[in-house]
Structure formats: C-alpha cells, structure tokens
Amino acid sequence: MFDVGFSELLVIALVALVVIGPERLPRVARTLGHLFARLQRYVNEVKADINREIELDELRKFKDEFEQAARSMETHIKDEMKQAEASLTGLAEEASIRPEIEKTQAELAALTREAAGDPHAALTAVPQGEPEPAEHGAPDKTGKTGAGP
Numbered sequence: 001m002f003d004v005g006f007s008e009l010l011v012i013a014l015v016a017l018v019v020i021g022p023e024r025l026p027r028v029a030r031t032l033g034h035l036f037a038r039l040q041r042y043v044n045e046v047k048a049d050i051n052r053e054i055e056l057d058e059l060r061k062f063k064d065e066f067e068q069a070a071r072s073m074e075t076h077i078k079d080e081m082k083q084a085e086a087s088l089t090g091l092a093e094e095a096s097i098r099p100e101i102e103k104t105q106a107e108l109a110a111l112t113r114e115a116a117g118d119p120h121a122a123l124t125a126v127p128q129g130e131p132e133p134a135e136h137g138a139p140d141k142t143g144k145t146g147a148g149p
Helices: 006-020 024-115 121-125
Strands: none
Touching: 006 024
C-alpha cells in the first residue's frame, strides 16, 4: 500500500511524541491501531464480497450454458422421437396393407399374363379350391382329359 521504510516510521514516531506528548501518545497509538484493524477488516470484507460476486457470475454463466445445453438436448431428443414415431407409424401402416398389396400385385400379374396370351395365366388366376369337373373326353384346364361315365 504505502512504501514506508523503517527510517520514515522513526521520524513519524518522533514527531508524534513531540506533538502529542508522552502522556497521550500510548492512548492515541492504541486508537490508531484499532482504526487500522477496522480498516483492514473492511478492506478484506470488500475483497471477499467482490470474489463472491465474481464466483456467482461464473456460476450463473455455467448454469445458463448447462440449461441451454439441456434444452438443446431435449429438443434434439424430441425431434428424434418424432422421427422414430413417424417411421414406426409408416412401417405399421405398410405392414397392415402388405397382404392387400401382394394380393393386388398377384392379380395384376395374372391379368397381364392372360392379356399377353400366356396359357398358364388361367391357372394362376383360378382361386384355390376344388377344380371344375371336365366334360367326358374333353381336356380340363390342366390339359388332362376327364374320365368317362
């Protein structure tokens, strides 16, 4: 704080002794010591308050960064959940109509072969069940002749 050496302190003490006098000098020195101690405590308290404020500002900044990162992560997770939900919904819809799609594709293929004149198209287009009886001596749809009566 002050750059005061031993010689300067000695000069100040001699001047104080002459000005104040030997009877009051101990009381004045004690009072000055108490005031100096109060001043030091006050300065230390101010320093501590400033350091606390700096730490609080740093903690607030850290808290804000952490909250921002948490919000960012939350929105990212929500977006991913929405995408996953949409994908699952699409897969579920596709799975529920897949048999209908396959049936329609088979029917379309049979009709296409029949239109192209494919003789086997009639076999694939006939629903599975009992074959129709053929006339006596006439070939059935498989090309075999039926048995006579």
